[in-house]
Amino acid sequence: MAHYKTLKAWQHAQRLAIEGVRVSRRFPDYEQTGLADQLRRACQSVPLNIAEGNTRYGSRECRRFLDTARGSLAEVETILEMARELEYMSVVEFARLEALTNETGRTLWGLLKRISGAASKPAARPL
Secondary structure (H helix, E strand, O other): OOOHHHOHHHHHHHHHHHHHHHHHOOOOHHHOOOHHHHHHHHHHHHHHHHHHHHOOOOHHHHHHHHHHHHHHHHHHHHHHHHHHHOOOOOHHHHHHHHHHHHHHHHHHHHHHHHHHHHHHOOOOOOO
């Protein structure tokens, strides 16, 4: 597989992590050790797991890390919904982060399908 920095899934996830951290800094002080911290950790987990999975030998190991990244992405989606309902972010900020989360999810799912397809193909046998 290509270097992780060339993967669209990693690029989108990296941008989501940066934007998620920026938005979380504006949450109320009493949420900085709660929801804001959880958002930062979940956002950062997505590109970190994509990068780590990319360096693993074998598609099974890689898929495990990509699955973890998908789980973290679902956590990000949930936290963003909560933050929106609690009015910790503007409607515009939420829409931007939601769009970035969706794009990250689509590209991550495509990467997972590609890895899974490669895993299901029989390995070439040496002559």
